[in-house]
Amino acid sequence: MTKLFATRLALVATMMLLANPAISAQQDDGALPAPKPGKPINAGEVLSGELNAMKVRDAKNTGKRIAMYQITSEPRRLPAPNGLCNLETGPETFQLVTSSDAQATQLKALVGKEISVKVDEIACASDPGQMSEAVITKWSLIKKQ
Incomplete structure (x- = not known):
């Protein structure tokens, strides 16, 4: 034993x-060590990344499926008061809000490609249905030369 x-x-x-x-x-x-926050992005600056498209249901209207576009980029810090959007490094996905059919058509042709946009207005995502961490409400596409 x-x-x-x-x-x-x-x-x-x-x-x-x-x-x-x-x-x-x-x-x-x-x-x-804690990850470092991304570099800041302010109005008038350029954001580059891969453009993705997703189909989401429009909650405001008939529940019809609409296209939503987002850029996946390196983490970026937003200007105050948004800061890091309650994330350690800042947002990496940015929803592009289209204000016209022309903008939507322009983006549709570029899905899956690397694009650059000049950011005019940006904020943290606040609506529960948003798929991105930040929302760019006013922007313009920068043509690559």
């Missing part, structure tokens, strides 16, 4: 020795 106890005790001690480096490695991972 003591032989069985000694064997189990040795097994537990060996397991503890093997697990100890893994435990200390996990504790070191938790001490990673």
Whole structure:
């Protein structure tokens, strides 16, 4: 019986020795430095990224499916009072609000491509149905040369 106890005790001690480096490695991972906030973006500046399109239901009208466009970019800080939009690094997805059919047609042809827009008005997403972290309400497309 003591032989069985000694064997189990040795097994537990060996397991503890093997697990100890893994435990200390996990504790070191938790001490990673906090991610740095993205660089700021203000009105009049350029935002570049990949253009995505999603179909969402229009809650205001008949529930009809409409296209929503967003740019996925590096994290950016918004001007005060929006700041980081309650995120550690700032928003990475930016919804482009189209104000005309011409803007929607313009974006439709560029889905999946890298685009650049001049930002005129930007804010954090506030409506519950919004898929992006920030919303660009006034913008203009910059043509690549």
